[in-house]
Amino acid sequence: MSYQPIIKICGIKSEAMLEATIAAGADMVGFVHFVRSPRHVDIDALGLLISQARGRIESCVLLVNPDNSCVVEVAALGPDWIQLHGPETPNRVAAIREEAGVAVIKAVPIGSPEDVATVAGFVEVADRILLDAKPPKGADRPGGLGASFDWSLLKALDPELGFMLSGGLTPETVAEAVRTLRPFGLDVSSGVEKSLGQKDAELIGAFIARARAAAADLV
Numbered sequence: 001m002s003y004q005p006i007i008k009i010c011g012i013k014s015e016a017m018l019e020a021t022i023a024a025g026a027d028m029v030g031f032v033h034f035v036r037s038p039r040h041v042d043i044d045a046l047g048l049l050i051s052q053a054r055g056r057i058e059s060c061v062l063l064v065n066p067d068n069s070c071v072v073e074v075a076a077l078g079p080d081w082i083q084l085h086g087p088e089t090p091n092r093v094a095a096i097r098e099e100a101g102v103a104v105i106k107a108v109p110i111g112s113p114e115d116v117a118t119v120a121g122f123v124e125v126a127d128r129i130l131l132d133a134k135p136p137k138g139a140d141r142p143g144g145l146g147a148s149f150d151w152s153l154l155k156a157l158d159p160e161l162g163f164m165l166s167g168g169l170t171p172e173t174v175a176e177a178v179r180t181l182r183p184f185g186l187d188v189s190s191g192v193e194k195s196l197g198q199k200d201a202e203l204i205g206a207f208i209a210r211a212r213a214a215a216a217d218l219v
Helices: 015-023 043-053 068-075 090-100 113-122 151-156 174-181 201-216
Strands: 006-010 028-032 058-063 081-084 103-110 128-133 185-188 193-195
Touching (some): 015 201, 043 058, 043 068, 058 068, 068 081, 081 090, 113 128, 113 151, 151 174
Parallel strands (some): 006 185, 028 058, 058 081, 081 103
16 A cells, blocks of 8 residues: 555635645645644634544644643534643643544644654554654644754654654655654644744645645655
8 A cells, every 4th residue: 555644734714725725635724723823723713624624624623731621622513533742741631632523633843852752652542643853942832843853863753653754844844754753644734834923835745745745656
């Protein structure tokens, strides 16, 4: 079977850009529900976007260390996935997955061998693992913030573990990521923006096309 990674465009805020993401052939779309993010979507808009996506593309809501009331409120909107992008422990991830009744992606920030070692603790409690760059010290929000990490650190991972890759991916770097790591999935946000928080349909299309082309070249 040919290799084709799952492609997720994260940080979509408008109906028009959701349509562009679907038209470009993405597999998943991510909506950020975290007020400190420039890509934050409030609960009312979130419900509308999830409804627009339903049955057309898988939807994922990114949360950061959410409390139980937030989990329940978001789960009631019926997304396909909840992505946990904060300091959640494996026990907390398991509790959120059970409470929400929604499949969970756990993002793990990678910056050192010690970070890679923590991945194993989430394998049984999350439905997918996403590896992202560790934010710089003093950052006011999680995620790689447009930076990549040292991919060679991932040599220590269980080779059987399928993971999604994030952090510093752009239309210019995605082909190398596909060829080097063959990740299960690719997750991009700032790499397809023309300015902070503002997605660009042409960049989204280029990212997906180059990722698909690189994967098709692999045997």
